[in-house]
Amino acid sequence: MAQELWTRVDRYIEGRLIPQDPALAAAIAASAAAGLPKIAVSAAQGKMLHLLARLAHARRVLEIGTLGGYSAIWLGRALPPDGRVVSLEVDPRHAEVARSNLSRAGLGAVVEVRVGAALETLPELEREQAGPFDLAFIDADKENNPAYIEWAIRLGRPGTLIIVDNVVREGSILDSASHDADVRGTRRAYEFVGAHSRLAATGIQTVGVKGYDGFLMAIITDGEARS
Numbered sequence: 001m002a003q004e005l006w007t008r009v010d011r012y013i014e015g016r017l018i019p020q021d022p023a024l025a026a027a028i029a030a031s032a033a034a035g036l037p038k039i040a041v042s043a044a045q046g047k048m049l050h051l052l053a054r055l056a057h058a059r060r061v062l063e064i065g066t067l068g069g070y071s072a073i074w075l076g077r078a079l080p081p082d083g084r085v086v087s088l089e090v091d092p093r094h095a096e097v098a099r100s101n102l103s104r105a106g107l108g109a110v111v112e113v114r115v116g117a118a119l120e121t122l123p124e125l126e127r128e129q130a131g132p133f134d135l136a137f138i139d140a141d142k143e144n145n146p147a148y149i150e151w152a153i154r155l156g157r158p159g160t161l162i163i164v165d166n167v168v169r170e171g172s173i174l175d176s177a178s179h180d181a182d183v184r185g186t187r188r189a190y191e192f193v194g195a196h197s198r199l200a201a202t203g204i205q206t207v208g209v210k211g212y213d214g215f216l217m218a219i220i221t222d223g224e225a226r227s
């Protein structure tokens, strides 16, 4: 009941604010045809990421969790001509589908998809001095979210915006006794962010075509906690 209404409202929003887009539609179709799970951000969420990247004047974006490149297309399109997205993906099949979707979208030279467990590729980025990243979108395995946030800070700068997907999980994050690794990782992410002196953060609950979930958003401050 509620889900059906949320889906209809998302369709309403898309119908008015998010024009049909051949590259995004093709990315979704090709991802489904390749058997990838249907867990990309929604159109409305992708556009929000895009708007936030524009608002931040982002030139360098870090994404953890590429899947078929759907969110990477939204982020890549927000950047100036010399901008760059580095997107980390552990599954080579997902990365291959993503690269094909990204080049179809004209973003083959903008988005680099790097294959490997993010905890192994993030130190590579540091060694290569690939940062500082202006925006980090964290959307991979949830149990490593505290570590990913720590890396986003390390590879960021004061002002960097950090966004974490799937931090409400239908409210299951309230269960402090949960044995679900995703819930535990998410709860540890809140504790980590809340205790960190260099982050100003909030959590926003969302409903829509993807159900009831939410985003955590934080900016790196210059070291003085302000809120």
Ligand code: SAH
Residues within 6 Å of the ligand: 039, 040, 041, 064, 065, 066, 067, 068, 069, 070, 071, 072, 088, 089, 090, 091, 094, 116, 117, 118, 119, 139, 140, 141
């Ligand atoms: N951001 C994408 C969705 C990502 S789904 C979008 O909105 O379009 C989560 C992705 O994270 C999956 O493709 C999964 O293979 C990947 N992933 C899971 N564990 C990972 C890890 N340890 N390192 C890098 N990627 C990982």
Ligand code: DHB
Residues within 6 Å of the ligand: 039, 040, 041, 139, 140, 165, 166
């Ligand atoms: C799942 C992962 C996601 O990143 C998401 O946005 C939705 C679902 C999942 O693993 O089920």
Ligand code: MG
Residues within 6 Å of the ligand: 039, 040, 041, 139, 165, 166
């Ligand atoms: Mg997600």
